[in-house]
Amino acid sequence: xxxxxxxxxxxxxxxxxxxxxxxxxxxxxxxxxxxxxxxxxxxxxxxxxxxxxxxxxxxxxxxxxxxxxxxxxxxxxxxxxxxxxxxxxxxxxxxxxxxxxxxxxxxxxxxxxxxxxxxxxxxxxxxxxxxxxxxxxxxxxxxxxxxxxxxxxxxxxxxxxxxxxxxxxxxxxxx
Numbered sequence: 267x268x269x270x271x272x273x274x275x276x277x278x279x280x281x282x283x284x285x286x287x288x289x290x291x292x293x294x295x296x297x298x299x300x301x302x303x304x305x306x307x308x309x310x311x312x313x314x315x316x317x318x319x320x321x322x323x324x325x326x327x328x329x330x331x332x333x334x335x336x337x338x339x340x341x342x343x344x345x346x347x348x349x350x351x352x353x354x355x356x357x358x359x360x361x362x363x364x365x366x367x368x369x370x371x372x373x374x375x376x377x378x379x380x381x382x383x384x385x386x387x388x389x390x391x392x393x394x395x396x397x398x399x400x401x402x403x404x405x406x407x408x409x410x411x412x413x414x415x416x417x418x419x420x421x422x423x424x425x426x427x428x429x430x431x432x433x434x435x436x437x438x439x440x441x
Contacts, residue, residue: 308435315434318399319352320424322407323373323380323441324365326350333364333406345406347415349424352402356383367408368441380441399433407440 308315324333324345334346345367352361358377363370373380381402389395403424409416428436 310434312395312435313393314396316397316399316432317386317395317435317437318428318431318433319381319383319386319402319437319439321352321381321402321404321439321441323363323368323370323404323439324406325352325361325363325373325377325380325404327352327356328360328362332362335364335366338366338406338408344412345408347406347409347413347420349416349420350404351427352381352383352404354383354398354400354402356402365406365408365441367406373441380439382439396434399428399431401427401431403427 326332327350330350333348333350338345345365358374361373361377361381363373363380378384381404383398383402386395386398390398405416405420
């Protein structure tokens with residue numbers, strides 16, 4: 267082990283890929299990290315912001331179509347590249363996890379490990395956050411080297427929905 271301070275380059279998109287780059291709005295040319303992490307400054311106090319969540323755990327509402335795990339079995343280097351809308355008032359009883367690349371037992375025991383919806387609700391109740399969005403989102407984060415469908419289809423649809431609901435902050439809950 268080296269005792270000297272080491273500088274390491276971190277790839278912030280290693281597991282998220284182009285999908286999140288698209289959802290988060292692209293790159294800001296004059297940002298000090300342009301080309302690495304797209305960033306848009308928050309323009310109002312957090313206590314006035316509407317917040318939506320995105321999980322990469324492949325969870326869906328029990329009454330919705332689950333993520334395609336057969337596709338995931340046949341293509342072990344990637345998962346279903348569609349997305350699911352999750353009701354903002356959903357509880358663990360309303361949601362099921364559909365993902366072969368993670369231990370979904372943790373999610374079944376505590377939904378907040380993948381979708382911190384109760385924690386967000388607490389922050390709203392405390393006045394730290396203005397409000398929670400009526401809709402949260404889920405994708406399968408395991409996309410191998412091809413996130414093109416997420417980037418070209420799912421991300422624009424999610425972004426359109428976020429804009430129509432007037433969401434101010436979209437937080438990633440990676441699994």
